[in-house]
Amino acid sequence: MRPKLPGRVPREKGxxxxxDGLLVVDxxxxxxxxxxxxxxxDFGANVIKIENPEGGDDSRHYEHADLAGESAAFISLxxxxxxxxxxxxxxxxxxxxxxxxxxxxxxVENFSSGVMKKYGxxxxxxxxHHPRLVYCSISAYGRKGPFAxxxxxxxxxxxxxxxxxxNGFADGPPVRTGPPAVDMLTGMSxxxxxxxALLARDKLxxxxxxxxxxxxxxxxxxxxxxxxxxxSGVNPSRQGNSPNGSPSVGVYHxxxxxxxxxxxxxxxxxxxxxxxxxxxDLVSGEFGDRRSRTAGRDKLRAIxxxxxxxxxxxxxVARMKAANIPVGYLRTxxxxxxxxxxxxxxxxxxxxxxxxxxxxxxxxxxxxxxxxAIDPIAAPLLGQxxxxxxxxxLGYDEARIAELAEAGVFGKVLVTAx
Numbered sequence: 001m002r003p004k005l006p007g008r009v010p011r012e013k014g015x016x017x018x019x020d021g022l023l024v025v026d027x028x029x030x031x032x033x034x035x036x037x038x039x040x041x042d043f044g045a046n047v048i049k050i051e052n053p054e055g056g057d058d059s060r061h062y063e064h065a066d067l068a069g070e071s072a073a074f075i076s077l078x079x080x081x082x083x084x085x086x087x088x089x090x091x092x093x094x095x096x097x098x099x100x101x102x103x104x105x106x107x108v109e110n111f112s113s114g115v116m117k118k119y120g121x122x123x124x125x126x127x128x129h130h131p132r133l134v135y136c137s138i139s140a141y142g143r144k145g146p147f148a149x150x151x152x153x154x155x156x157x158x159x160x161x162x163x164x165x166x167n168g169f170a171d172g173p174p175v176r177t178g179p180p181a182v183d184m185l186t187g188m189s190x191x192x193x194x195x196x197a198l199l200a201r202d203k204l205x206x207x208x209x210x211x212x213x214x215x216x217x218x219x220x221x222x223x224x225x226x227x228x229x230x231x232s233g234v235n236p237s238r239q240g241n242s243p244n245g246s247p248s249v250g251v252y253h254x255x256x257x258x259x260x261x262x263x264x265x266x267x268x269x270x271x272x273x274x275x276x277x278x279x280x281d282l283v284s285g286e287f288g289d290r291r292s293r294t295a296g297r298d299k300l301r302a303i304x305x306x307x308x309x310x311x312x313x314x315x316x317v318a319r320m321k322a323a324n325i326p327v328g329y330l331r332t333x334x335x336x337x338x339x340x341x342x343x344x345x346x347x348x349x350x351x352x353x354x355x356x357x358x359x360x361x362x363x364x365x366x367x368x369x370x371x372x373a374i375d376p377i378a379a380p381l382l383g384q385x386x387x388x389x390x391x392x393x394l395g396y397d398e399a400r401i402a403e404l405a406e407a408g409v410f411g412k413v414l415v416t417a418x
Contacts (some may be wrong), residue, residue, distance in 0.1 A: 002360075003334075003337065003363075004339060005348055005349055005350040005360055006343075006346075006348075006349055006350065007349060007350060007359065008346075008350070008351060008375065009175060009346065009350035010375050011372050011373070011374065011375055012372070015370075015371065015372055016370065016371050017044025017374055018043040018044055018299055018368060018371035019040060019043045019044040019045040021046075022040070022045040022046065022105050022106065022198075023045070023046050023048070023103055023104045023105050023106070023304075023393075024037060024040050024041070024045045024046065024047040024048065024104065024105065024107075025048055025050065025097070025100045025101055025104045025106070025107045025108075026047050026048060026049045026050065026081065026108050027050050027107070027108065027109035027110070027111065027116070028049075028059065028108050028109060028110045028138065028363075029056075029057040029058055029059065029110065030052070030058055030059050030110070030183075031059065031073070031077065031154065031180050031183035031184070031187065031188045032110060032138050032154075032182075032183040032184070032214065032303050033108055033109070033110035033187065033190070034049075034059070034077035034078050034187070034189040035077055035183065035184055035186075035187025035188065035191075036108060036136070036138065036186075036188070036190040036191045036194070037049070037081065037108050037168065037191075038077055038079060038080065038081070038187075039187075039188070039364065039366070040106070040191060040194070041079065041080035041081050041189045041374075042079070042080055042363065042364045042366070042373040042376070043366075043368070043371065043373055043374070044371070044374055045106075046082070047079040047080065047081040047082065048081070048082050048083075048084060048100060048385075048389055048393070049078060049082065049083045049084070049380065050084055050085075050086050050100075051083060051084070051085055051207075051382060051383070052085070052086075052087065052088070052411070053085035053086070053087050053382070053383060053410055053411025053413040054087070054411055054412075055382075056083075056085070056382040056383075057074060057078070059071060059073040059074045059077065060074045060233060060382065062074070063233065065091065067355075067356040067359050068353065068355035068356035069355070070353075070355070070356065070359070070379065070381075074379055075353075075359050075360075075378065076362060077379070078379035078380065079351075079361065079376045079377060079378060079379050080374060080376055080377050080388055081379065081380055082380060082384070082385035082388065083379075083380030083381065083382065083383060083386075084211055084383060084385055084386040084389045084390070085382060085383030085386055085410045085411060085413040086409060086410065087383060087408060087409055087410065087411045088119050088121075089315050090407060090408055090409050091408040092404055092407050092409045092413070094119045094120060094121065096390070096394070096404070096409065097119070097121055098120070098121065098126065099394050100132070100389075100393065100394065101121065101126050101130065102129070103117040103393060103394075104133065105132070105134060105198070106133070106134045106135075106136065106194055106195070106198070107126070107133060107134075107135045107136065107346050108136045108138070108190070109121075109135075109136070109137055109138070110137070110138035110139060112139075112147070112149075112151060112222045113139065113143060113148045113149045116137075123135040123137070124351055125207045127207070127209070130207070130223055131206045131302060132201060132205070132206055132207045133207040133405040134194055134197040134198055134201060134207040134208065135207065135208075135209050135210065136190055136193065136194050136209075136210040136211075136212070137209065137210070137212075138186060138187075138190050138211075138212050138213075138214075139152075139211070139213055139214070140152025140153070140156070140157060140213060140214045140215060141213055141214075141215050142211055142215075142216070143211055147215075147416060152214060152215065153183075154176075154180040154181070154182045154183040154214065155180075155310070157182050157214040157215045157217075157218040158176045158177065158181075158182055158218055159174070159176070159217070160215060160218070161215055161218035161219040161221070161222065162219070162222050162226065163182070163218045163221050163222055164176050164198055165238065166222065166225055166236060166238060167238065168238045168240065169238060169240035169244050170237060170238050170239060170240060172238075174238065179282060181221070182218045182221065183214065183289060185217050185218045185221065186212055187215050189212050189217060189247075190210070190212040193210045193212055194210060197210050204339045210333070212322040223407070239266075241260070242297075244294065244363045245294055245297050245336075246264060246290070246293070246294060246297070246303065247293055247294070247296075247297040247298075247300040247301040248261065248263035248264070248268075248269045248272065248300075248304070249261065249262050250262060251330055252253075252304060252305060252308045253305070253309065253313075254308055254309070254311055254312045254313030254314070255309055255310065255311060255312050255313075255317050256312050256313055257312075257313040257329070257330075258287070258312075258313070258329075258330035259313050259316060259328065259329055259330055260327065260328050260329075260330050261320065261325065261326065261327050262326040262327070263325060263326070265290070265369050266289060266327055267291060268326070269283075269290075269293070270283055270321050271324070271325055271372050272320070272323070272325055275319075275323045276316070276319045276320055276323050276325065277304075277307050279303075279307065281299070282303065286299075287300055289368065293351065313329070317329060346363065347362065348360060348361065348362055349361045349363065349376075350362070350376070351376050351378055352378065353378040354378070354381060354384070355381065360380050361376050361378075363376075382413055383410060383413035386400060386410055386413070390404075
């Protein structure tokens with residue numbers, strides 16, 4: 001059963017938007033690209049999402065869940081965009097795309113290598129005519145070099161970068177993250193790169209080509225584990241829920257449920273065993289400092305496990321919070337979305353949808369006091385704004401739109417009134 005969600009509190013009337021007037025032509029699909037352009041759209045950019053009329057963005061049909069034929073993946077990554085359908089195999093459609101690019105500040109694409117060039121829409125083809133254009137390419141291995149033509153997806157780059165080797169338990173196989181962490185971070189980083197290029201444009205008077213690759217992001221996500229290897233030559237291993245094998249960091253169970261603690265230094269550890277667990281004997285001797293606790297981690301973990309099993313999760317969490325110890329419930333997705341933190345911080349809401357009536361909405365995590373995110377509009381139906389965009393952005397009249405429809409530019413998608 002779908003959870004009952006509150007309506008959304010509208011933004012302050014008349015508040016400015018950070019990206020008002022910015023026109024973004026969005027050729028992206030699936031996850032990383034749409035995540036990037038959704039952030040731009042959330043803060044006021046006019047994002048025009050171009051899709052193949054034969055099915056559109058692949059993520060429209062993902063199997064997680066759907067409402068009125070729109071998948072959870074698509075709805076979660078494409079709000080606040082206007083959608084048009086163009087069959088780029090038709091020369092007339094490519095001409096329309098070039099006209100949109102001519103008016104754009106930003107183009108974002110994440111096609112396989114060579115696709116945009118085939119249609120004359122790649123950076124080298126369009127930049128000479130539009131020197132202020134910021135053009136962002138998102139790919140698995142970059143647009144240049146020996147790996148540019150290789151297809152790749154989030155889990156492949158997790159595997160190849162070493163990132164996956166760090167996830168899981170020491171006695172088990174490597175594990176990919178459940179949500180597509182590399183895709184999402186790549187999307188966020190692409191958005192940052194675009195904003196940096198726009199700032200540079202204001203200073204230098206010209207745009208540039210921006211590239212972000214999933215493999216590069218995944219390699220960077222090894223973070224201090226990767227740096228430790230480069231410094232020591234020692235290959236890092238999986239540590240499960242306890243980084244570096246620390247016995248006072250990780251998942252423990254009360255008598256009725258799990259929680260996560262993070263006592264990563266001597267001060268927090270002392271507070272845990274003395275103030276919360278009433279075990280001052282665990283402060284000195286063989287567990288007196290972090291190094292000795294790590295060496296004796298199996299013994300100490302067994303002691304902590306036995307003590308935590310004597311009381312409920314709620315009581316342990318309350319006592320640790322009172323002692324200012326970092327602790328949290330280990331929640332399911334259902335528990336997290338119904339938690340006080342999610343509800344009191346207004347992280348979820350329900351917004352109108354043209355076919356489903358209403359769809360859930362997960363708010364952007366970015367909060368700007370002067371230029372807050374716009375009030376969210378649900379992800380577009382396939383080709384929903386084709387007529388509107390062609391009329392308002394390109395100035396096409398009804399005769400021109402009808403002519404393009406007759407030429408098959410929009411496929412079989414009905415050109416609605418927007």
